[in-house]
Amino acid sequence: MREPLLEIRDVSKVFPLGGLPWRRQQIEALSRVSLTLQRGESLGIVGESGSGKSTLCRIVLGLARPTTGQVLFNGGDIHAMAPADLRRQRRQMQAIFQDTAASFNPRQSVRSVLLAPLEVHQIGTRESRLQQVVEVLHHVGLDNSMLDRHPHGLSGGQRQRVAIARAILLRPSLVVADEPTSALDVSVQARILNLLREIRQELQLTYLFVSHNLGVIRYVCDSVAVMYLGQVVEHGPIAQVFANPQHPYTRALVNAIPLTDPARRGRGVPLLGEVSSGTHMPSGCRFHTRCSVRMELCSAEAPALYALSNEHRAACFWHTPRFANGRPDWIEAGQVAHDGGSAAGLSAVQEK
Numbered sequence: 001m002r003e004p005l006l007e008i009r010d011v012s013k014v015f016p017l018g019g020l021p022w023r024r025q026q027i028e029a030l031s032r033v034s035l036t037l038q039r040g041e042s043l044g045i046v047g048e049s050g051s052g053k054s055t056l057c058r059i060v061l062g063l064a065r066p067t068t069g070q071v072l073f074n075g076g077d078i079h080a081m082a083p084a085d086l087r088r089q090r091r092q093m094q095a096i097f098q099d100t101a102a103s104f105n106p107r108q109s110v111r112s113v114l115l116a117p118l119e120v121h122q123i124g125t126r127e128s129r130l131q132q133v134v135e136v137l138h139h140v141g142l143d144n145s146m147l148d149r150h151p152h153g154l155s156g157g158q159r160q161r162v163a164i165a166r167a168i169l170l171r172p173s174l175v176v177a178d179e180p181t182s183a184l185d186v187s188v189q190a191r192i193l194n195l196l197r198e199i200r201q202e203l204q205l206t207y208l209f210v211s212h213n214l215g216v217i218r219y220v221c222d223s224v225a226v227m228y229l230g231q232v233v234e235h236g237p238i239a240q241v242f243a244n245p246q247h248p249y250t251r252a253l254v255n256a257i258p259l260t261d262p263a264r265r266g267r268g269v270p271l272l273g274e275v276s277s278g279t280h281m282p283s284g285c286r287f288h289t290r291c292s293v294r295m296e297l298c299s300a301e302a303p304a305l306y307a308l309s310n311e312h313r314a315a316c317f318w319h320t321p322r323f324a325n326g327r328p329d330w331i332e333a334g335q336v337a338h339d340g341g342s343a344a345g346l347s348a349v350q351e352k
Contacts, residue, residue: 033227035232042221061176074089110154110162134147157184174206236308252271
């Protein structure tokens with residue numbers, strides 16, 4: 001089996017909060033997240049605000065350190081590398097941020113913004129650097145007239161194209177895109193998404209693509225990881241997850257996608273209550289407080305990610321063999337890798 005480009009191993013991140021020593025609290029932004037990204041693959045990360053998507057991106061890029069766990073890029077742990085080695089690796093991983101207005105220095109022109117990565121990594125001569133900048137601008141659909149403009153003189157779509165140009169300028173292996181289209185008009189979003197797809201094919205890029213929009217994820221990505229309160233609750237190929245979501249939270253998200261044909265709408269799984277506070281995580285399964293098919297066991301123990309097929313996994317006790325007789329009718333579980341249920345609470349299986 002070929003070595004993955006990116007491997008996230010049991011990554012957790014805890015942010016301490018202020019307060020008196022005996023009353024200090026903390027927020028667990030990520031809890032034992034494990035994901036693998038092969039070269040040329042596009043993995044989508046989806047979830048509500050506060051699910052840990054942006055924190056995961058920052059840790060992958062080396063902008064934040066995990067509390068526990070490892071991030072392997074090209075086989076090396078980026079958080080254990082010497083600064084010089086990490087600097088070399090960062091040429092191979094670039095980012096596209098959500099807020100284009102904040103991701104550029106307002107005093108710098110487009111020319112300065114795009115020349116900076118080449119100068120930092122000492123690539124080429126002054127003349128060849130400028131030629132590369134012009135070429136990459138043309139690649140993203142902009143012309144030379146943009147070189148001397150400043151960010152405030154560009155539209156949102158133009159700023160995002162400059163951001164994409166900056167990300168691909170060094171010919172990276174991995175591009176981390178954190179909500180790259182959420183601040184754009186719908187018509188502009190479509191053009192940017194088409195551009196991202198074209199560039200991925202032309203340059204054979206690998207994407208870690210974050211969005212709260214399932215439609216965007218389905219259009220751009222090959223596989224998807226659904227996150228809830230810092231944990232991955234479902235992970236699998238786009239076609240499988242969208243056609244037959246196997247976690248109640250994923251099913252609720254998929255059923256919320258607007259469809260023009262009422263006959264194609266799936267059976268809804270309602271979400272109960274509100275998202276729990278990051279400082280007071282629910283016991284057991286973190287989703288059980290909002291789940292319409294929860295069992296007594298769900299409030300006591302946290303489910304593992306059960307394998308439904310070679311690539312599709314879901315963190316729900318309904319996929320264990322011992323609950324086969326009482327499964328909701330939309331659950332169509334395949335062969336599970338193991339049974340993670342315990343004896344606690346098995347005698348009282350009830351929907352609430």
